[in-house]
Amino acid sequence: MSIEYLPHTADIRMRLEASSLPELFQEGLLGMSGILKEKFCEREKELSLQIPINISATDPGCLMVDFLSEVLSVSYTEKAIFCRMELTALSETNISAKIYGAPYSELDEEIKAVTYHEAEVKKNTSDLWESLILFDI
Secondary structure, rough: EEEEEEEEEEEEEEEEEOHHHHHHHHHHHHHHOOOOOOOHHHOOOOOOOOEEEEEEOOOHHHHHHHHHHHHHHHHHOOOOEEEEEEEEEEEEEEEEEEEEEEEOOOOOOOOEEEEEEEEEEEEOOOOOEEEEEEOOO
């Protein structure tokens, strides 16, 4: 599994890589959390907030964007950063999960939106799942 932040004007591009689709979505959650508050999930042990998430989309790339967008919305509404998820169901077009988070006092970076521009989820030549996500900051 790996997370790599790539330079992009006024945006943050994030490339994810994982051995399975569930791991890829967990990496996406952790990656976005790391943008909002660096190392928050490494330090925070008490994830007291639990929120159910159910998303359907037309393809895996849209599903990743819609999932992260919903988590971002809940993060701002609840003033919490989400670090872990428990999957109920996952396919290439649907995700049902419970996300776990903790309150934050302030953010390092505010994300305006998770964009569909360049968004993709696919298997690469190494048979690993990978995703490219662009965040508008």
